[in-house]
Amino acid sequence: MSSSSDFQQDRHSFSGSPQKWTDFELPGDTLYYRFTSDMSNTEWGYKFTVTAGHLGRFQTGFEILKQMLSEERVIPHLPLAKIWEWQVGVACRQTGHQRLKAIHLLLKIVQCSSQGDCDLTLLKPLWQLFTHMENNSCHDTAKPGILLPLHRALAELFFVTENRATELGSLQEYLLALNTEDHLHHCTAQ
Numbered sequence: 691m692s693s694s695s696d697f698q699q700d701r702h703s704f705s706g707s708p709q710k711w712t713d714f715e716l717p718g719d720t721l722y723y724r725f726t727s728d729m730s731n732t733e734w735g736y737k738f739t740v741t742a743g744h745l746g747r748f749q750t751g752f753e754i755l756k757q758m759l760s761e762e763r764v765i766p767h768l769p770l771a772k773i774w775e776w777q778v779g780v781a782c783r784q785t786g787h788q789r790l791k792a793i794h795l796l797l798k799i800v801q802c803s804s805q806g807d808c809d810l811t812l813l814k815p816l817w818q819l820f821t822h823m824e825n826n827s828c829h830d831t832a833k834p835g836i837l838l839p840l841h842r843a844l845a846e847l848f849f850v851t852e853n854r855a856t857e858l859g860s861l862q863e864y865l866l867a868l869n870t871e872d873h874l875h876h877c878t879a880q
Contacts, residue, residue, distance in 0.1 A: 811867035
């Protein structure tokens with residue numbers, strides 16, 4: 691396996707039992723591989739798994755973006771609408787501390803954005819997660835009044851975005867976009 695088609699760069703060769711294989715990283719976005727059999731065995735071959743990304747890259751990206759969003763002179767030069775869209779996707783896909791960090795960046799983006807930079811309706815999947823958490827916390831009598839960090843972060847995010855929608859004069863459209871038709875019918879019936 692190599693990062694170049696001529697198998698000269700970042701070359702890794704393996705042969706024999708699976709115990710002889712080790713994890714390794716290749717730079718770039720392309721993997722070249724060559725499988726050669728000596729026909730001495732009748733097994734099916736080898737299996738390997740390729741995983742994109744690197745464990746430390748999320749943290750690095752988070753720190754860079756957080757720093758860029760903290761620099762007032764840099765903000766006007768950032769494509770905030772695109773970063774907002776990407777960050778909402780990251781917050782929806784990630785879990786644990788990475789989701790919390792993505793929500794932290796969403797808060798920074800919405801607070802430093804100007805009129806219309808952020809499509810607040812993209813938050814619908816996170817709103818559904820938040821309302822699910824809200825419904826479950828009402829039923830959890832073992833820990834009344836205690837919110838999980840994710841629950842608190844989402845509560846703050848939706849408090850800030852609701853205020854931003856009010857400032858923009860689009861609160862009704864924002865709330866309608868976040869909720870499902872079934873939920874709206876349920877609220878109307880109540």
